[in-house]
Amino acid sequence: MALKTPEEFIESIQRRKLRVFMNGQKIEDILDHPVTRTIIESNMASYAWALDPESKDIMSTFSPLIDEPVNRYTYVCQNNEDLLAKANAGCFTAEKLGTCIYRCVGLDCFHAAWATTWEMDQRLGTEYHKRFTEYLKYVQKNDLSVAGALTEPRGPRDKKLLDWPNPYLALKVVEKKSDGIVVKGYKINISGAYASHEFMVLPQGTRRPGEEDYAVAFAIPSDTEGITYICQYNAFSAERLLTDDIFELGNPLFGQRETSVIAFDNVFVPWERVFHCGEVDYSGKFVARFARTHRMTCGGTCKVGFMSNIIGACRLLQEYKGMTKVPHINDQMVQLMILRETARACGLAAANLGSEEPPGSGVYMPDEMMGNVSKLNVCEAFWKAMELAGDIGGGLIVTMPSLRELKNPETKDYIEECFSFGSPAGAERIMKVTKLLQNWTAGLHGVGTWHGAGPPQAQKIMISRITNYDREKALVKEKMNIKD
Numbered sequence: 458m459a460l461k462t463p464e465e466f467i468e469s470i471q472r473r474k475l476r477v478f479m480n481g482q483k484i485e486d487i488l489d490h491p492v493t494r495t496i497i498e499s500n501m502a503s504y505a506w507a508l509d510p511e512s513k514d515i516m517s518t519f520s521p522l523i524d525e526p527v528n529r530y531t532y533v534c535q536n537n538e539d540l541l542a543k544a545n546a547g548c549f550t551a552e553k554l555g556t557c558i559y560r561c562v563g564l565d566c567f568h569a570a571w572a573t574t575w576e577m578d579q580r581l582g583t584e585y586h587k588r589f590t591e592y593l594k595y596v597q598k599n600d601l602s603v604a605g606a607l608t609e610p611r612g613p614r615d616k617k618l619l620d621w622p623n624p625y626l627a628l629k630v631v632e633k634k635s636d637g638i639v640v641k642g643y644k645i646n647i648s649g650a651y652a653s654h655e656f657m658v659l660p661q662g663t664r665r666p667g668e669e670d671y672a673v674a675f676a677i678p679s680d681t682e683g684i685t686y687i688c689q690y691n692a693f694s695a696e697r698l699l700t701d702d703i704f705e706l707g708n709p710l711f712g713q714r715e716t717s718v719i720a721f722d723n724v725f726v727p728w729e730r731v732f733h734c735g736e737v738d739y740s741g742k743f744v745a746r747f748a749r750t751h752r753m754t755c756g757g758t759c760k761v762g763f764m765s766n767i768i769g770a771c772r773l774l775q776e777y778k779g780m781t782k783v784p785h786i787n788d789q790m791v792q793l794m795i796l797r798e799t800a801r802a803c804g805l806a807a808a809n810l811g812s813e814e815p816p817g818s819g820v821y822m823p824d825e826m827m828g829n830v831s832k833l834n835v836c837e838a839f840w841k842a843m844e845l846a847g848d849i850g851g852g853l854i855v856t857m858p859s860l861r862e863l864k865n866p867e868t869k870d871y872i873e874e875c876f877s878f879g880s881p882a883g884a885e886r887i888m889k890v891t892k893l894l895q896n897w898t899a900g901l902h903g904v905g906t907w908h909g910a911g912p913p914q915a916q917k918i919m920i921s922r923i924t925n926y927d928r929e930k931a932l933v934k935e936k937m938n939i940k941d
């Protein structure tokens with residue numbers, strides 16, 4: 458049976474020996490650590506959902522590759538129905554978790570790798586696609602969580618890669634051996650890698666002739682020798698480390714969207730795990746195809762689920778505070794619904810209009826235009842949702858005392874009286890919902906949504922690249938009888 462139980466997932470994650478650091482300290486056990494544990498909880502949920510009769514149709518599907526049911530997060534889409542099911546699964550996981558399902562970047566890397574290795578084998582006579590499909594079978598059979606790593610620190614942006622003062626600001630192949638390659642450098646902002654079984658590496662960007670050592674894609678186990686993870690650290694991490702009441706944290710079990718730097722210190726990758734090495738003309742294709750798939754994920758699915766959490770919290774506060782008949786708040790609630798449903802519509806359109814890319818490869822990708830529009834739309838929509846929720850929730854979102862006051866005999870009565878707002882809901886409920894809104898409106902999600910899947914300028918460049926305005930110009934000429 459390809460589907461792991463949550464217990465089997467934990468057991469398999471526990472076996473690995475990793476070098477993980479946070480806040481200047483080594484983390485000995487990522488299962489035990491209050492921050493890193495949140496990634497494991499999120500991924501573990503995807504194993505439970507794939508077996509749960511209520512959600513298994515969303516979270517699992519049948520893979521002809523291994524002739525068995527597999528988790529949706531290891532399955533490469535083969536038609537538009539698959540893309541729609543993928544979009545649906547993205548909304549579902551984001552609603553339930555209120556943070557990343559950390560298997561999604563790896564899944565979108567699979568799509569890019571399937572398409573581009575297939576194309577390379579067709580045109581260059583390589584055997585990358587055979588290697589990749591063998592790898593994917595291994596992932597599916599063992600139901601592995603796989604993260605995805607593209608983003609690199611990079612050198613001065615006004616200089617070409619080979620002119621950077623340090624050659625390791627992008628991941629570089631430093632040695633080719635008979636049995637594999639050795640890589641050195643960094644990937645940054647990588648979601649959930651240390652709590653996954655494996656991660657896929659793709660190039661960050663297009664590569665030019667002369668940059669062959671930077672044209673590389675592969676997959677390795679997360680505990681490969683030479684890998685060090687340095688975790689993100691912010692006020693939310695610090696608060697989670699300090700508190701003994703996880704409800705203080707807005708998202709008690711699943712936490713923030715946790716990322717890390719991955720340092721590669723002469724890491725060996727066997728050839729059977731290398732899917733691109735030196736073919737500079739294809740690096741950009743890996744990236745573009747990843748972006749095409751991932752922008753639907755980020756713009757049209759996961760932010761839909763996030764906005765459902767915001768909407769739920771706003772409505773509860775509206776009810777708790779006796780504001781259900783306030784016209785401008787009701788109007789804001791409708792605006793929130795429109796923002797969410799527009800995001801969902803973009804995601805569904807991208808899936809529905811998706812196509813086989815490249816033709817003959819067998820892999821389906823979301824429509825390029827609608828995928829990019831999804832992400833660009835959500836960049837603005839999410840800030841707007843944060844603004845509306847901030848207004849509905851009030852200043853208490855950032856000024857509220859700790860939930861621990863409810864357990865302190867010296868302050869408990871004041872806090873209960875003060876923050877019940879005279880509502881039968883009581884102070885604890887109101888404070889918990891307000892904490893959840895603090896997480897969404899006064900935390901990491903605005904910038905995270907803006908930059909995740911690439912900053913808006915990247916989507917605008919792609920949209921202008923695929924647009925020539927010929928059709929629109931022809932419409933005007935036809936109407937006005939303008940001849941060339």
Ligand SMILES: Cc1cc2nc3c(=O)[nH]c(=O)nc-3n(C[C@H](O)[C@H](O)[C@H](O)COP(=O)(O)OP(=O)(O)OC[C@H]3O[C@@H](n4cnc5c(N)ncnc54)[C@H](O)[C@@H]3O)c2cc1C
Nearest residue numbers: 562605606607608614646647648905908909910911912914
């Ligand atoms: C929550 C979160 C999770 C993430 N998870 C992952 C992950 O799992 N895997 C992964 O690979 N990445 C991940 N990322 C990285 C994400 O894709 C990048 O943050 C994004 O591509 C932006 O890159 P950057 O952060 O380096 O910003 P920058 O590239 O520094 O962008 C900052 C600004 O500079 C501009 N800019 C950058 N370069 C140039 C240039 N050459 N010329 C002109 N303008 C330029 C940009 O348009 C933007 O306006 C994640 C990011 C976030 C926030």
